[in-house]
Amino acid sequence: MGQDVKVDRVIDARGSFCPGPLMELIKAIREAKVGEVISVYSSDSGSKRDIPLWVEKAGHELIGVFDRNGYAEFIVRKKR
Amino acid sequence: MKKVLILGGGVGGTIVANVLARKVSPSEANITLVDATGKHTYQPGFIYVAFSDAKPENLVRNERSLLDKHINLIIDEAILIESNERRVRLKSGRILEYDYLVVATGARLCPEELPGFKAAHHFYDLDASIRLRRALDNFPGGRVVIGIGGIPYKCPPAPAEAACQLDYYFTRRGSRHKAEIHYLSPLPRVFPLESVAPLVQEIMESKNIQYIQLFNVERIEPEKGLVHSLEGESLKYDLLIVVPPHKGAKVIEDSGLGDKGGWIPTDKYTLRVKGYDDIYAIGDATDIPISKAGATAHYEAKIVAENIAAEIKGSGMIKRYDGKVRCFCDAGFKKGITMVFDYEHPPKPTRLSRKWYYAKMLVGKLYWSLVLKGWA
Structure with a gap:
């Protein structure tokens, strides 16, 4: 299925269009400790562009993007 | 007789109380709303105080004047929800018991x-x-x-x-x-x-x-x-x-009902607080990943009121919240846009129009008389 990393927190943001999954990820990253891994589920078509862009700009690590059944899963590690 | 306790007199709490008061008779349920100030503020008006000519006093009304006469209003602050005992402690020392609790405590700046x-x-x-x-x-x-x-x-x-x-x-x-x-x-x-x-x-x-x-x-x-x-x-x-x-209300943190931000883990369809069958949460207070806005609380409140009424009357749960939100944004120069969406349907592209500006103004006018009563 794609990942063998331990996920510390799962955010189910399916069905969220406003404010949207990236906002949920930013909130979670602010709350997380450095090194923690967050998984975000998204059904918003914009996430495949938004989330990698923000993760790169904010200096975190995008471990992977996985197509699931009707949604995408993004796995991100907080790096700083 | 069932005791329904609602915490918070914002848009969500007020609509739940008013709709429920219409759905159940005073002999079926005692409805109590607790609000710390007893004043209701129309928050979408803040932007017009800051950037236009709205008069601050026009945004505030006494909560009592907005509630059905059968609803008890207690002006006091909820400081602790004791969910195992089905009761809420107030700042004054008073203790209120409930059969159904609706948490509409909003967000804290x-x-x-x-x-x-x-x-x-x-x-x-x-x-x-x-x-x-x-x-x-x-x-x-x-x-x-x-x-x-x-x-x-x-x-x-x-x-x-x-x-x-x-x-x-x-x-x-x-x-x-x-x-x-x-x-x-x-x-x-x-x-x-x-x-x-x-x-x-x-x-x-x-x-x-x-x-x-x-x-x-x-x-x-x-x-x-x-x-x-x-x-x-x-x-x-x-x-x-x-x-x-923003964070969730202090009473949520103090009662151990919230996540790190004080938002209440809530089922996005039933609006029940996860792990409880007698506590509902609506509006800004929840952790549901959708807009924290009056428009959200408005739709959620009607679902919760109808479902509590159905439980009291013994007809079972009848409705699920589909994530519907409709809102209007004012782009200035008397033009605006509108957006409608739910969990399954992203918003469609909109266009800038005078119609949506006037729709937003109309919602503001109807807020006190129709929206808060649950008629709109």
């Missing part, structure tokens, strides 16, 4: 969580909106910066709407040429809703509103007039407007 916030203005409460208006009236010119200091926050489109209102305000004063407007978007687009973002970007460009994307405000350095982002960028400002960080 926590500007102290953002370093340097004292140097910033905002429009998320009435006093701050009045102060911002004074600051704008005395603004000699320069760079006005609007950013977002924490997620989640109420009404995700509001900061972009405020940028447009600033443009309208300065234009009406004849001083637009003296003001640079910079909007800091936390996202890689100028508006939260993807399908609407291209239109909002076009609107901002037409108004010469400059924007920086992927800028989440992390701290303010007042002595240097700088605002810094989580992503490592900085920007100078002359007048700074920042959405303050």
Whole structure:
């Protein structure tokens, strides 16, 4: 299925269009400790562009993007 | 007779109480609403206090005047929810028992969580909106910066709407040429809703509103007039407007019902607090990843009221919340946009129209008489 990393927190943001999954990820990253891994589920078509862009700009690590059944899963590690 | 206890007299709590009072008779349920102030404030009006001519006193009414006569209103502060005992402690020492509890305690502004916030203005409460208006009236010119200091926050489109209102305000004063407007978007687009973002970007460009994307405000350095982002960028400002960080209500934290931010884990369809069959949460208080806005609380409240009524009458749960939200944004110059969406259907692209501006104004007019009664 794609990942063998331990996920510390799962955010189910399916069905969220406003404010949207990236906002949920930013909130979670602010709350997380450095090194923690967050998984975000998204059904918003914009996430495949938004989330990698923000993760790169904010200096975190995008471990992977996985197509699931009707949604995408993004796995991100907080790096700083 | 069942005891229904509602915490919070904002839009969600008021609608639940009023709809429930119509659905069940006084002999079937005793409905009590607890509110700390007893005053109800129309929050979408803050932006018009800050950037237009709305009179602050017109945004506030006594909660009692908005409630059905069969609803008990207690003006007091809930300080502890003891869910195992099905009771709530109030600041006065009074203890209220319940069969059904509806938590509509909203969001709490926590500007102290953002370093340097004292140097910033905002429009998320009435006093701050009045102060911002004074600051704008005395603004000699320069760079006005609007950013977002924490997620989640109420009404995700509001900061972009405020940028447009600033443009309208300065234009009406004849001083637009003296003001640079910079909007800091936390996202890689100028508006939260993807399908609407291209239109909002076009609107901002037409108004010469400059924007920086992927800028989440992390701290303010007042002595240097700088605002810094989580992503490592900085920007100078002359007048700074920042959405303050938000948290859930203190009673939620103190009762151990919230997550790290004090938001209540809530089933997004049933609106029951996870792990409880007798507690519902609505509006800003929940952790559901959708807009914290009156429009959300409005739709959720009607579902919860109908379902509690159905439980009391023994007909079982009948409705699920589908995530529906409808809202209007004012782009200035008496034009606006509208957005409708739910969990399954993203918003469709909209267009700028006078119709949506007047629709927003109409909602404001009907708020007290129809929306809060649950008729609209």
